[in-house]
Amino acid sequence: MLSKGEGQVAMTPSGGLRADARRNRARILAAAGEVFAERGASAATEEVARRAGVAIGTVFRHFPTKDDLLRALMKDLLERLTEQVGRLAADGDPATALFDFFASLVEQAAARKSVVELLATAGTDVQVTAAVQSLRDGIARLLTRAQQAGAVRADVQAGEVMALLTSTGQGALQGGWDIELQARALAVIFAGLRAPAAAVRPASPRA
Amino acid sequence: MLSKGEGQVAMTPSGGLRADARRNRARILAAAGEVFAERGASAATEEVARRAGVAIGTVFRHFPTKDDLLRALMKDLLERLTEQVGRLAADGDPATALFDFFASLVEQAAARKSVVELLATAGTDVQVTAAVQSLRDGIARLLTRAQQAGAVRADVQAGEVMALLTSTGQGALQGGWDIELQARALAVIFAGLRAPAAAVRPASPRA
Amino acid sequence: MLSKGEGQVAMTPSGGLRADARRNRARILAAAGEVFAERGASAATEEVARRAGVAIGTVFRHFPTKDDLLRALMKDLLERLTEQVGRLAADGDPATALFDFFASLVEQAAARKSVVELLATAGTDVQVTAAVQSLRDGIARLLTRAQQAGAVRADVQAGEVMALLTSTGQGALQGGWDIELQARALAVIFAGLRAPAAAVRPASPRA
């Protein structure tokens, strides 16, 4: 899944397209979102076409490869998340914005099946990498503000926040966490972000 | 992957089998471990056969379904982990055993590709469910002891420990965490387990 | 390729067309010539459109079927060849004109990929059949004159000249004959045309 960087996106995602083409592109992305959410990334492209109400050829005209479709979906998702992060950085309470975002992502993941399955495969494609970077930047900003507000301890870095974010999302998704489990797991992580640096040994290679 | 509960394992895993049959079963499991670790659960069963040095028919005689093979692999893994937990509960330092185990799992996950991909899909099959339960029990024991030693705060439950365990493992795996990132992410979680209960709102449904 | 006779050419090739339409028709034919020459008759029609600088719909408006396009191309080619034959019949040296034409065709074939691939599929379409007939007539004239000049022996007929012409062209094309091989192969055929009728058995059905 999500191999190489070939296949280039052949068209401006929302640029000079005919009205119907743009409509179809959106429909396909929406359908793909649903389908891959329900059935995982291995769902058939034909199902996406059916759900979008177009013929299979149309899907392939817009996304020459299944990979391209997956990539576009991921880019879309990342952009939406980045936007959300941006809003929180502007309006949100510095002390809670990071936690709110974290919680919201886990919640989404528990509902949709591929959100994080996709997030986890970043680094494949230029456009996607850029989108991931944007998200990471936004999160870094949330983090800094939370640290300035004293809500997160100073030595936490954006890297581990991202890492915990994606893995918790992934876990919520595949484990089918109920809302209470979500809350409890997040409580641990939030406490960990907030607590004064505990002197914990890193992974001890034996055990 | 790992669907339904059909296909029940058809033979006593180690019961009345001819010597060569038992040897083949072990070989296949080992090969499957490697192959699925390298290529993920979508790897071809034929590759497993090749790696095990048997014909494809032999694989299917032992595991009537690919799902059965995957389940058996999972059961195997869970048993090994449970054993490890048992040893830690007996010999380990109450204050650190839980952390050690957590760290060790994340580490394994970063190396092998399906360990947690499998763990995350628990709940499918009677035998597997039982194995999961054993592991959960072991972890609960580690947890209790850590709490008694004052290393983990009192209101943490085994559920979220398991949840964080699998999701962090999964994340380490798919995200390709380097050793430093592993350490930093674990530090957050460990701090969270140890810290006095922070007053954190659970997932706020909007955001 | 070049099936049936359906799809009849729907428009007067150069009749009452708007200026831009006529220009497009010419462009498309030129592009088709290049594309099919490079990639063979199985090249995609869309590539022809791209090369011609028009949209795919325009190609199909001018040539309702890919076959029609191929046929039109063939007719064009045959007309050009017929013209060439006509010039040779008027101005050329009776003793060498036939050989010159033969050589020139083989040469062209070695360079362009579909010239003879097309020639060889004659007989499909009224208009094309007519064009083939014209060419055959021209060649017959060259032949007669060569025979009168004593350069070709008397019992050779136009049929086998055409046949050798197309097959040698085809061969030169697909075999990638270099210029020396072309010369040697032609030398054999030319000698055969010129030689006094050898008493050769026709194809003996066994071997």
Next chain:
Amino acid sequence: MLSKGEGQVAMTPSGGLRADARRNRARILAAAGEVFAERGASAATEEVARRAGVAIGTVFRHFPTKDDLLRALMKDLLERLTEQVGRLAADGDPATALFDFFASLVEQAAARKSVVELLATAGTDVQVTAAVQSLRDGIARLLTRAQQAGAVRADVQAGEVMALLTSTGQGALQGGWDIELQARALAVIFAGLRAPAAAVRPASPRA
């Protein structure tokens, strides 16, 4: 068609295969011969499977790629031709063997559709190249003997004999030559091989 050299033939064509596998392989090759003969190389592989009375998967197990099937077919054909040449070189009349073989090939080509379509695409694959070389060697031997018998003039080389052979075969095939046309065309070529070297200009680049 017939691209690259990948796809390697994965199994000894007639070596250590199970009886049924060997039988199927032969059946598939035979069916492929017929199908491609009738419909050309662009015929569907599924039709080959149907004609051979096996499932499509079986075809792909024996020939992992359509190209592999085509290549195998070609190798087969070349081997049969080489054998025929060998027999003629041993038993045949030196003065007529070359002509007989030439005639026999043209005749076969007129009947089967892909014989020469394939021959013409030689040079693609190691195994095939070797087979072509064998055929060329056999023909060279026929040629030498014919020259020694005084039936072919001395300066003719094997290269142009092969070239004329394939192109005439191709032509007979695609042109649908009737038996009389075959005889007449061959008569020209045979006379050309036999005649004292005529002083013919090679292809004159204008005309």
Next chain:
DNA sequence: GATGAATGAGAGTTCATTCAT
């Protein structure tokens, strides 16, 4: 019991052709 060839449903992808804009 082991072997490995056969099966056949399905997946991704291409492309001639149609038709709304």
Next chain:
DNA sequence: AATGAATGAACTCTCATTCAT
């Protein structure tokens, strides 16, 4: 008339599973 998006049949290839040897 031109455009170019949509269509959908067809094609090659994969792989879990069955079954004759």
